Amino acid sequence: MRNPEMVIEHRGNTGCFSQGSFNQLLAVMKDRHIPEGAHLFWEGDTSDKIFYLKQGRVKITKTTDEGKELILYMYQTGDLISQADPFFGTKHSFSAEVLEDSDVGVIDHHDLELLICQHCDFAIDFLKWMGAHHRITQTKFRDLMLYGKPGALCSTLIRLYNTYGEPHGEDVVINKKITHTDLSNMIGATRESVNRMLSDLRKKGAVDYAGGLIVIKNLEMLQGVCHCELCPKEICRI
Structure with missing residues (x-):
């Protein structure tokens, strides 16, 4: 002991x-x-x-x-x-x-x-x-129910940012391999719809990919989509 x-x-x-x-x-x-x-x-x-x-x-x-x-x-x-x-x-x-x-x-x-x-x-x-x-x-259910699948996806990306994010220049890399299937299972959406939403966020400059890892380039844009309430990081986590 x-x-x-x-x-x-x-x-x-x-x-x-x-x-x-x-x-x-x-x-x-x-x-x-x-x-x-x-x-x-x-x-x-x-x-x-x-x-x-x-x-x-x-x-x-x-x-x-x-x-x-x-x-x-x-x-x-x-x-x-x-x-x-x-x-x-x-x-x-x-x-x-x-x-x-x-x-x-x-x-x-x-x-x-x-x-x-x-x-x-x-x-x-x-x-x-x-x-x-x-x-x-409670906050996960709030995100899933109030702001649709785009809001739920952006909220999940923010939670991943807080849990696994590592600074890389002006961006933050989520240092764990998260597949589109994982993301779809986290928000109750199809893989195809997650692909479309991520493609849209990438075109807007909010996210990108590097070496198979998700890169958060514009956190404020993600926060705007899901109406982020700026919960402390010990609550806003995956």
């Missing part, structure tokens, strides 16, 4: 945890290595654990009755992955697929409940994390 007093830098969606609370969470984790293509859990599995992504990437998907895959979240190093209601013995309503070889910390709900019961500071930090998780979900 790790010393709960040790200091480890943490990133991702766990920024709402104090260092002390985060170390308490680290102390009860069981380390696992998950290979690319495996699943942390499947839709319909009992939700009795939460996962901390120490290294790697995971996508959360929902499959429709027609067999179409919708990408709900893309998690990366430093993120905590959990059902939104972790204490009711519910079934997972989505699947978690590992996109690259990943190191994961697994926390049983029993251990999490003990931390919450025994440490009020940890309980408050965990409530903050749950609140941020709900805000991310």
Whole structure:
């Protein structure tokens, strides 16, 4: 077991945890290595654990009755992955697929409940994390419902910009390979319609491609299309 007093830098969606609370969470984790293509859990599995992504990437998907895959979240190093209601013995309503070889910390709900019961500071930090998780979900639904597919696509590009963007001169490169199929699955559109919308944005100078990666050239134009409310980056993320 790790010393709960040790200091480890943490990133991702766990920024709402104090260092002390985060170390308490680290102390009860069981380390696992998950290979690319495996699943942390499947839709319909009992939700009795939460996962901390120490290294790697995971996508959360929902499959429709027609067999179409919708990408709900893309998690990366430093993120905590959990059902939104972790204490009711519910079934997972989505699947978690590992996109690259990943190191994961697994926390049983029993251990999490003990931390919450025994440490009020940890309980408050965990409530903050749950609140941020709900805000991310709400803002994604807002973007999808209010401004059509172009607004949803521009919002998704902004979220990718905030999550994976790296400065490259005056532009920002999204340093993860995102295919048109991925984008279509993120916004519930067809691949063909995503192709057309991206082509239009490229003609207007908002985006481009370099080495197969998406380049954001005019963030303000994307923000205008989706009526961006300038949410903090910990909320406006993929």
